[in-house]
Amino acid sequence: MDSPLTGYRNAPVELLRIESNLFNLYIQGKPFHPTVETLQLHRQEGDVWADAHFHVEVPASRVEIRSVQVFSHQTMGLQAWNHGDQAEPMFYETQSYELVVEKKQDLPIVFFHENLHLRQAVKPLGNRILSGVLNFQNEVGLTELELRLHGEVIFKLQLEVFPSKMDYKHDYEVILREVNEQIYNLSFDFLRKTFHLTGLRETRHQSVTEFFTILQQVFGQLTQGIDRIKNAPHYKMRRESHLVEASRAKQVGKENIAFLRKRPELFVPGQQQPTHVLETRRYMDFDTTENRFIRWALLRITSKLKELRTNVAKKGSPDPVLLKKVDVMSSQLQRLLQQDFLQVGDMRQVSLTLVLQMAPGYREVYRIYLLLMKGLSIQGDLFRLSMKDLAQLYEYWCFLKIHELMQRKYELVSQDLIKVDRNGLFVTLERGQKAKIVYRNSRNGEVFTLYYNSLPKGDTTSTLAQRPDNVLTLKKNDAAIEYKYIFDAKYRLNPAYEGTPYWRKYQQPGPEEEDINTMHRYRDAIVYKDQRNGEFERSMFGAYVLFPYPDEVKFREHPFYKSIQLVNIGAIPFLPNATNLMEQLLDEMIQDSPEKAYERSTRPRGTKEYYYNKFAGKNVLVGSLRGPSQLDMALKHRFYHMPLKNIADHKLLTQIEYIAMCQSRKKFQGQGDTGIQWFGRVQDWKVVRRREITERPARPGTEEELYVKFTIERWDRRDKPIALGGQGIYTCLYTSKYMFDRASEIAELKLENEEDLRQWREARRIGKVKVRLDHENVDLAESVVEIRVEE
Numbered sequence: 001m002d003s004p005l006t007g008y009r010n011a012p013v014e015l016l017r018i019e020s021n022l023f024n025l026y027i028q029g030k031p032f033h034p035t036v037e038t039l040q041l042h043r044q045e046g047d048v049w050a051d052a053h054f055h056v057e058v059p060a061s062r063v064e065i066r067s068v069q070v071f072s073h074q075t076m077g078l079q080a081w082n083h084g085d086q087a088e089p090m091f092y093e094t095q096s097y098e099l100v101v102e103k104k105q106d107l108p109i110v111f112f113h114e115n116l117h118l119r120q121a122v123k124p125l126g127n128r129i130l131s132g133v134l135n136f137q138n139e140v141g142l143t144e145l146e147l148r149l150h151g152e153v154i155f156k157l158q159l160e161v162f163p164s165k166m167d168y169k170h171d172y173e174v175i176l177r178e179v180n181e182q183i184y185n186l187s188f189d190f191l192r193k194t195f196h197l198t199g200l201r202e203t204r205h206q207s208v209t210e211f212f213t214i215l216q217q218v219f220g221q222l223t224q225g226i227d228r229i230k231n232a233p234h235y236k237m238r239r240e241s242h243l244v245e246a247s248r249a250k251q252v253g254k255e256n257i258a259f260l261r262k263r264p265e266l267f268v269p270g271q272q273q274p275t276h277v278l279e280t281r282r283y284m285d286f287d288t289t290e291n292r293f294i295r296w297a298l299l300r301i302t303s304k305l306k307e308l309r310t311n312v313a314k315k316g317s318p319d320p321v322l323l324k325k326v327d328v329m330s331s332q333l334q335r336l337l338q339q340d341f342l343q344v345g346d347m348r349q350v351s352l353t354l355v356l357q358m359a360p361g362y363r364e365v366y367r368i369y370l371l372l373m374k375g376l377s378i379q380g381d382l383f384r385l386s387m388k389d390l391a392q393l394y395e396y397w398c399f400l401k402i403h404e405l406m407q408r409k410y411e412l413v414s415q416d417l418i419k420v421d422r423n424g425l426f427v428t429l430e431r432g433q434k435a436k437i438v439y440r441n442s443r444n445g446e447v448f449t450l451y452y453n454s455l456p457k458g459d460t461t462s463t464l465a466q467r468p469d470n471v472l473t474l475k476k477n478d479a480a481i482e483y484k485y486i487f488d489a490k491y492r493l494n495p496a497y498e499g500t501p502y503w504r505k506y507q508q509p510g511p512e513e514e515d516i517n518t519m520h521r522y523r524d525a526i527v528y529k530d531q532r533n534g535e536f537e538r539s540m541f542g543a544y545v546l547f548p549y550p551d552e553v554k555f556r557e558h559p560f561y562k563s564i565q566l567v568n569i570g571a572i573p574f575l576p577n578a579t580n581l582m583e584q585l586l587d588e589m590i591q592d593s594p595e596k597a598y599e600r601s602t603r604p605r606g607t608k609e610y611y612y613n614k615f616a617g618k619n620v621l622v623g624s625l626r627g628p629s630q631l632d633m634a635l636k637h638r639f640y641h642m643p644l645k646n647i648a649d650h651k652l653l654t655q656i657e658y659i660a661m662c663q664s665r666k667k668f669q670g671q672g673d674t675g676i677q678w679f680g681r682v683q684d685w686k687v688v689r690r691r692e693i694t695e696r697p698a699r700p701g702t703e704e705e706l707y708v709k710f711t712i713e714r715w716d717r718r719d720k721p722i723a724l725g726g727q728g729i730y731t732c733l734y735t736s737k738y739m740f741d742r743a744s745e746i747a748e749l750k751l752e753n754e755e756d757l758r759q760w761r762e763a764r765r766i767g768k769v770k771v772r773l774d775h776e777n778v779d780l781a782e783s784v785v786e787i788r789v790e791e
Contacts, residue, residue, distance in 0.1 A: 015071040015090050015097070017078060018056065018157070021064045022104055023147070025157070029097035031071050031090050033164045038495040039509065039550070041167045042089045049073055050169055053142060053160040054087035060154035089162045093140050093390060101130035101147065109154070112146040116319060136161045138391045138491070140172060163390055165493045166548045166575060172390070174576035175397045182400040211304050211372060212326075218368045219329060222301075225368070226294070226336045228361035233341035234291060235284040242279050249279045286340070290355045290362055292347040295337065297369045302333045304372075391491035398489035398546050398574060399452045399470050403437055405583050406450065410439040413447070441590065448590065449473045455526060456484060466525050468543070474589060485589060486522050486543035489574075490515045493547055510558050511547045511571040519543035519569045542568035544585070549573035552581050591762070618734040619657040622676060622749065627667050630696065634661065635678065635715050637695045644687055644706040646731040657682055658737060659710050662729045662746070676722035676746065680712035722746050725770070730777040747771040750778050759787045 016027040036042060042050045056068055069078040070087050081087065091097065099122055103109055111122040111130050122132030136143065140161045147155040162168050166175075215222075241255070256277050260266060266274045309326045312318045336342070356366045415437040434454035440447050449456065451471040470487040492512050496503040502513075523540045544564065555561055555573050564570035564585070572582050623642050625631050634640050640659045647653065660679035668674050691703040725745035735749040743749050748771050751757055763769045770788055773781035 012098075013071065014078060017067075017069045018065065019067045020058075020155070021066065022062070022107065022154070023109060024102040024104070025147075025155075026100045026102070027097055028100070029091075030095055031073070031076075033092040033095060034497065035164045035493065035495045036089075036092065036162070038497065039165075041164075042162055042169075049088040051086035052089045052091075052162070053158060054081070054085075055156075055158040056083070057156040057158070058154070059156065060149070060152060063154045089160070089168070091136070091159050091161045092164050093136055093138050093161060094164060096133050096135045098133050099131065099145075103128045103130070107149060109147055109149050112148050112153075112321075114144070138389050140168070140390050165491065167550070170577060171548070171550070171575050175393060178404075178576065179393065179397050179400055182404060212308055214372055215301065215305075215329070216325070218372070219332075221364060222368050223332060223336065225361045225364035226298075226339070229294065229365070230339055230341065232360070233286055234288050234355050234359060234362065235286050235341075236288055237282050238285045239280055239282050242281075243276050244279045246274050246277050249277050252277050253280045255280065286342075287344040288355075289347075290353060290359075291341055291344050293356065294362070294365055295342045295344055296347040297365065298333055298337055298342075301372065302330060302337075305330050305333070394491040394548065395469055395489040398487065399435075399450075401574070401576075401579065402450060402470060402472070402487060402582075402586075405579065405586060406437075406439050406448065410448065411442050413438040413440050417452070444477060446477055446590075447475045449475075456482070466522055468522050468526075471540075472586075472589070476592075483541050483589070483592075486519065486526075486540055487546055487572075488515075488519065488522070488543070489546045491548060493549060506558060506560075508554060508558060509549060510555065510560055511545045515545045515547070516560055516563075516569065516571065519545060523569065542589075544569070545571040546574040546582070547571055548575055550575050550578050552578045555581070617655065618652070618736055619655055620660060620679070620735050620737050620740045621652075621656045621658070622660045622662055622729060622733040622735060622740075622746075624662050624664065624729045624731060625667065631661060631663065631668075631678075633696045634712075638680070638712045638715065639695065640710045640712065641693050641696075641707050642732060644708050647708065652734065653685060653708065656685070656710075656734075658740070659712060660740065662724075662733075664728050665724055666728075673721055675724050677717055678715050679718065679740070680715040682710050683713045684711040685709065720744070722749075727773070727776050727778050729779050731779060733779040744769075745771065746778055747773050747781075750781055750784065756784055756787065763787055 012028055012030055014026060014028050015031060016025070018025040040047075044050050054070065056065060058065055068081040070081045071077070071090050072079045073088050099111075101109065101111065101122075106127050109130070111119065111132070113119045118134055118136075121134060122130055125131050140163045143159050143161055145157045145159065146153050163172050166172055256274075259278050260274055266276050268275055305326050309323060309330075312322055312326070356362050415435070417435040417437060433452075435452040436454070437450045438447060439450070449472070451473070453467060453469065454471075455467070456471060456473050468486045469489045472485045472487065474483045474485075476483065490511060492515060494502045494510060494512050496506060496509045502510075520543070523543045526540050542564070545560075549555060550573065552573055555571075558571070560571040561581070562570070564572075572585065574582055623640060625634075640661065644650075658679055658681055660676050662676050663674045665674045686709055687706055688709055689703065690698045690705045690707045693707060693709055722740075722743050723745045725747055727745075727747050729746070733746075733749060735743075739749055739751060748760065748769075750773055751760055751771070760769060760771065770786075771784060772786040772788075774783050774785050775781035
């Protein structure tokens with residue numbers, strides 16, 4: 001492990017010096033980030049620094065750049081930079097950098113940045129100095145610093161801000177791309193299935209700031225598209241007829257034959273020459289569905305801009321630059337609306353015609369309209385947002401990556417992440433919003449639900465509100481409860497600098513200890529209230545921190561990973577190139593039987609009931625039948641009888657609570673279903689002579705034999721019979737009600753220890769299970785030979 005950087009390498013130095021005829025610009029700060037050095041981030045092969053974007057632009061001709069010098073990691077000092085050269089990473093999130101602009105003339109040069117807080121951080125010191133401290137917080141990516149004179153941009157400097165806890169190229173860019181891909185895949189899939197442009201109401205689910213961010217990037221394309229339409233607008237040829245004097249008519253069509261035949265008064269008396277005829281003229285009509293749509297789209301955009309300006313103007317100190325941008329866009333839209341081909345009627349309904357999809361200009365405007373009306377919360381670099389809040393982006397990515405891992409293997413049932421109204425598509429994935437996605441395991445029908453920023457229905461807190469980032473609930477077959485697990489995204493990493501307490505305890509980087517404590521708090525604080533008795537029980541079975549760390553192999557030895565097996569609380573490294581441990585944990589959770597899922601937790605409510613020996617209480621007797629007539633009489637008179645000698649231990653009679661009847665293939669062939677279908681609770685039992693059982697006549701010679709007669713409260717039929725599976729019962733078999741309710745084949749009733757049960761349940765979650773015994777009659781078998789999954 002490298003030691004944390006000290007001395008000159010971590011002290012503020014001059015990172016950038018730009019000299020011009022009007023000003024000199026300096027940036028000073030730390031050239032390294034200790035966490036970046038510890039994790040060796042932003043490197044290429046051979047421990048070479050990755051390239052960082054660096055660009056100087058001079059829009060105004062009056063500015064002359066004389067020299068540009070940037071910091072070099074090799075020389076540990078400034079070196080000359082030429083236009084087109086790459087730089088090395090030297091600007092990082094959460095670090096502060098001092099900016100100084102020294103003016104050579106007394107000119108009103110001002111500093112500008114799109115972020116208002118950064119813009120206000122740089123202030124004039126006297127007449128010749130601009131100075132301030134820039135801190136990009138958790139926002140990374142490209143950023144643009146500008147100097148302006150009399151409102152005109154005279155200098156632009158583009159820098160690249162690097163993350164400190166993940167690699168820029170290998171992690172951040174992949175996260176940004178995957179977030180956009182997941183959102184757009186869900187969006188356009190949903191759009192293709194359900195989105196119809198038939199409404200006229202304004203959407204109230206879209207942030208106007210998101211709308212304006214997108215509009216700024218596509219506004220040029222929008223105006224170009226309208227100008228392209230202006231050169232060749234879509235139209236329809238219409239015909240119009242007017243009654244004119246025959247001598248002045250220029251175009252006379254065949255329709256005059258029928259018209260004049262019905263109007264003889266239009267002829268000159270005594271002649272065949274008409275005095276008036278219909279003149280037909282053809283003209284281009286721009287009042288088409290497509291042009292009405294273009295006008296409607298522009299009016300909606302104008303309305304959005306008006307709403308944005310109103311909201312901005314309400315603030316105490318509105319941004320004049322933003323107001324000017326809005327006003328310029330609004331005036332350009334008004335100009336476009338004055339085009340001749342847009343002087344059409346109101347749109348009442350839109351059909352997705354070939355013109356909108358394919359015609360030059362129309363298709364561009366239609367595509368831009370869809371992008372604007374979707375109102376995506378996450379746009380990423382698709383629309384060149386200046387910077388990204390990396391902590392929030394990491395939280396989004398964790399949720400969407402879990403979704404991707406689940407969707408690879410399980411069927412997507414429903415999701416409310418992407419929603420639609422009559423005006424467009426919008427995404428609910430944003431801070432404070434709730435979303436959930438439901439999946440189904442096609443193999444066994446089990447349902448899983450992934451919640452974002454919310455708790456499952458019924459879960460609550462009796463003290464303070466708790467809201468973990470992600471909750472996964474698993475509804476397993478043969479289990480009355482849902483198994484719930486928390487995955488909380490934390491864009492935090494302790495790099496374990498050598499000599500620190502964290503290093504002495506764990507010897508490697510990992511999550512912050514307070515984040516692990518938060519997982520304990522979540523599991524203890526989130527409870528479920530039983531509506532039957534009003535009691536609270538802990539509902540979360542596990543809680544895990546997801547944090548940015550790339551070395552999965554090394555982290556396996558971290559105590560916070562091993563604690564998952566011990567108390568089901570711990571941490572999972574989670575990055576685009578580090579998803580194996582997360583995928584493995586999800587697979588284990590989903591494949592777990594209810595027993596194993598229960599055992600992962602630390603003794604929640606219900607422990608006594610769970611550890612009750614499921615096999616000691618063999619309270620179900622499964623007896624054989626001599627034929628269909630015995631079954632009919634047993635069902636009719638609600639009883640079951642069998643020879644007392646078949647019960648080797650008479651003490652068992654005191655613990656039998658249920659009777660089940662097995663219909664053998666040999667004796668019930670052609671008489672209906674075989675296997676175990678009927679069972680009932682024992683109301684009473686007694687030992688009698690066979691002749692005393694009058695409901696069914698005794699076989700000759702058995703009248704004096706002792707029989708047990710069980711009186712049944714009522715017979716119930718299983719929803720799905722227990723199949724014979726090639727085996728049967730010779731006399732009778734004892735099993736527990738627990739196994740009787742869960743068995744699918746009769747051989748499974750012979751499972752008599754915890755190890756066999758565990759193996760059987762795990763195998764059954766994979767597929768159909770076959771239990772092979774050492775005898776064809778289950779009650780005569782002595783051991784289980786094999787438990788396997790049938791192909």
